[in-house]
Amino acid sequence: MIPKPRPAVVHELPETGETVLCDLEGARLVVLNAVGAAVWSLLDGTRSIDAIVDVIVETLGAERDVVRRDVEAFVASLAAQGLVDLP
Amino acid sequence: MSGSRSFFVSDVEVVARGLPEAIAEGLSACFGSCRRAPLPARTRVVFEVERRGDGFRVMRDGEFVAGAPGESTLLPALERALYDAFPAWHPPPRAILHAAGVSLGERVLVFAGSSGAGKTAFARAFLELGAGYLGDETIFTDGERLWGFPRALQFDVLPEGAPPPPWLGEVDLRSYRFESDAGISVRPLLPPPEEAIRPGPHPASSARVILLERGERDTVEPASAIDALRVLTTEAFGRVETNLGPLLRAPLRVRWNDPRAAAERLLRHLP
Numbered sequence: 001m002i003p004k005p006r007p008a009v010v011h012e013l014p015e016t017g018e019t020v021l022c023d024l025e026g027a028r029l030v031v032l033n034a035v036g037a038a039v040w041s042l043l044d045g046t047r048s049i050d051a052i053v054d055v056i057v058e059t060l061g062a063e064r065d066v067v068r069r070d071v072e073a074f075v076a077s078l079a080a081q082g083l084v085d086l087p
Numbered sequence: 088m089s090g091s092r093s094f095f096v097s098d099v100e101v102v103a104r105g106l107p108e109a110i111a112e113g114l115s116a117c118f119g120s121c122r123r124a125p126l127p128a129r130t131r132v133v134f135e136v137e138r139r140g141d142g143f144r145v146m147r148d149g150e151f152v153a154g155a156p157g158e159s160t161l162l163p164a165l166e167r168a169l170y171d172a173f174p175a176w177h178p179p180p181r182a183i184l185h186a187a188g189v190s191l192g193e194r195v196l197v198f199a200g201s202s203g204a205g206k207t208a209f210a211r212a213f214l215e216l217g218a219g220y221l222g223d224e225t226i227f228t229d230g231e232r233l234w235g236f237p238r239a240l241q242f243d244v245l246p247e248g249a250p251p252p253p254w255l256g257e258v259d260l261r262s263y264r265f266e267s268d269a270g271i272s273v274r275p276l277l278p279p280p281e282e283a284i285r286p287g288p289h290p291a292s293s294a295r296v297i298l299l300e301r302g303e304r305d306t307v308e309p310a311s312a313i314d315a316l317r318v319l320t321t322e323a324f325g326r327v328e329t330n331l332g333p334l335l336r337a338p339l340r341v342r343w344n345d346p347r348a349a350a351e352r353l354l355r356h357l358p
Contacts, residue, residue: 009328011332012332013313014333015312015336020312024326025326026323026327029320
């Protein structure tokens with residue numbers, strides 16, 4: 001499954017280092033943690049969820065099943081907020 | 088006889104031609120303080136006013152953009168045509184924030200809030216306290232710099248002949264008279280003092296966002312960066328496709344009843 005990100009702006013908050021996603025209507029703001037920010041940056045409309053999980057597993061050395069569950073939940077929450085389209 | 092006027096919006100030189108004398112004076116009263124380009128001038132846009140019977144047509148670079156049935160409605164029509172062009176002149180990564188701005192030394196205070204929240208009132212209060220002036224309505228940013236449009240401060244419209252509210256004080260009530268569905272109205276204007284005009288550009292990281300709200304008392308408290316981001320993005324003119332992160336350091340929320348007293352209270356909260 002290849003999630004398609006909607007156009008959004010990434011804001012980095014200077015004090016907390018958090019990343020905030022903001023859709024271009026400005027109606028929705030989503031605060032991302034470091035992993036969420038990494039996943040968002042990997043959502044380029046061509047990578048599948050599997051491919052994203054591969055990169056994260058490789059980068060963080062975390063357990064694949066755990067990463068997959070987290071990535072799927074995160075992408076689903078972005079989809080629920082209209083920031084990602086799922087085919 | 089017709090007059091022309093020119094002024095700068097960011098790096099755009101705006102030239103208005105074919106103006107009836109009273110309209111030329113009205114434009115000077117509104118935008119005479121925008122004679123300096125805050126960014127190196129890049130282009131020139133010509134608004135041409137053409138008389139058609141009793142009415143007027145406003146052309147922008149040869150294209151019809153607004154009409155006015157008479158002279159008393161021409162200045163608001165011109166202003167609207169001007170502001171309507173701002174987004175096209177500020178494509179991404181530029182954004183247009185609905186905010187007032189003043190400078191205090193190296194720091195810039197960006198006052199954000201909906202219409203009536205007090206942007207102009209706070210800009211005026213800080214001018215009286217000796218601050219520099221970026222503008223009372225629009226602040227531009229590309230995420231690295233921010234700059235203003237230092238037009239004359241514009242206060243809420245009054246019906247013609249109505250006594251001005253006492254807090255207006257020394258404001259030029261003659262400059263901008265116009266007609267709308269509500270009848271003849273007056274837009275009170277306050278030109279910024281020449282020495283206070285500092286549109287920038289300033290580093291975006293020098294900005295401190297102040298969220299304004301009307302309240303029963305004057306209070307100052309920290310606001311979350313998320314709240315500031317929410318206000319800046321929802322109150323912007325057009326889309327914000329700019330990382331506003333650099334502007335979001337330590338925002339404050341000011342609830343106010345008396346703008347001057349609240350401005351002084353805010354000053355005491357700034358390091």
